[in-house]
Amino acid sequence: MSTNTARAAGRHFLHIPGPTPVPDRVLRAIDTPIIDHRGPEFQKLAYKALDGIKTIFKTKNPVIIYTATGTGAWEAALANTLSPGDKVLMVETGQFATLWKNMAQRLGLVPEFIKGDWRSGADPAQIEARLKEDKAHEIKAVCVLHNETATGCLSDIAAIRKAIDAAGHPALYMVDTISSLGSADYRHDEWGVDVSIGGAQKGLMLPPGLSFNAISDKALAASKTSKLPKSFFSWEDMLNLNKSGYFPYTPATNMIQGLAVAIDMLHEEGLDNVFARHDRLAEATRQAVKTWGLEMLCRDPKYYSSTVTAVLLPEGYNADQFREQAGAFHISYGMSFGPYLGKYFRIGHLGDINEPMLLGGLSVTELALDVAGIPHNKGGVQAAIDSLAKDAKARLSR
């Protein structure tokens, strides 16, 4: 490492797809004296956060708040509903789907992985076909990612629900919405999801350290007979104590203060406006990438993610080296994984981000591509501006 300690002026542009920049208002909400987690002040806060988070998942049922990162909430979803040896159907959309599959295996489940090439989302027809073959109903859960953060592919969660129903299959439906919740529309109840898994540090604009399980009545019923071991992650303990506004052990009180404010902020903007903002920033990003003449990892527009865009570099250019070189211009991108290791970088455009931030990030990306000697066409930033201008004019004329 360099011993250069020169001060870097200005803000660093954190364009990784999470953790995302935390708004000042959330930082201020967290920066308070510690409160008594068994006292009335906390109880009031807990009720607000527990009620508020339901509106983000769009569910009437309780949502469990864990002091853990998203990975913990993955484990909680599986451990609370399933039993050793249970078959689960998962879809290889990318790195995060692979990690969840590996976790299922470690927990004593038997995952079946529908193969994928890391360049599209989950295909409802494939899921339906596999479930139809499973006449004995050995598959106990279908587990998919709403947004595969590693590739920038978003899957159609409502369509997969329809596929499960069309197969007449009773499997539980579990969805990882860690990098889409609070950025892309998500409807736990309406889409018939049994367990939805969320995390704090992406669309919810919080530091890492909280994660969530939204649960259906069917998932709750399954938890009564599930035999996988659980203690810290037990829903039962949480649900019992949450009823009175408390937690079975010390909750991350300051993080929950931040959560309550982040939820307020999302509603003050309006969830639909939040989603539209993500859509137009994502579209502007894709227009820049196309104009640069670079290829996106997600190859089918129907799966385009509104939170992250993965950009392949031309053959012979190393994306990790590019990320390092771009770092000199005070920007961070997401890394590459798996079969495409070293071949792409990811531009995160989610959370507390607006037009000037995105245009700044894309401008610096164009600068870094030039300085790093990556072959590309000029004009990507202009294409992003044009895309945003077109969107703004259409909104003005409505």
Ligand SMILES: *Cc1c(COP(=O)(O)O)cnc(C)c1O
């Ligand atoms: C970030 C992420 C995870 C992992 O969450 P951690 O908070 O790092 O444990 C899992 N799934 C998806 C889709 C993610 O984006």
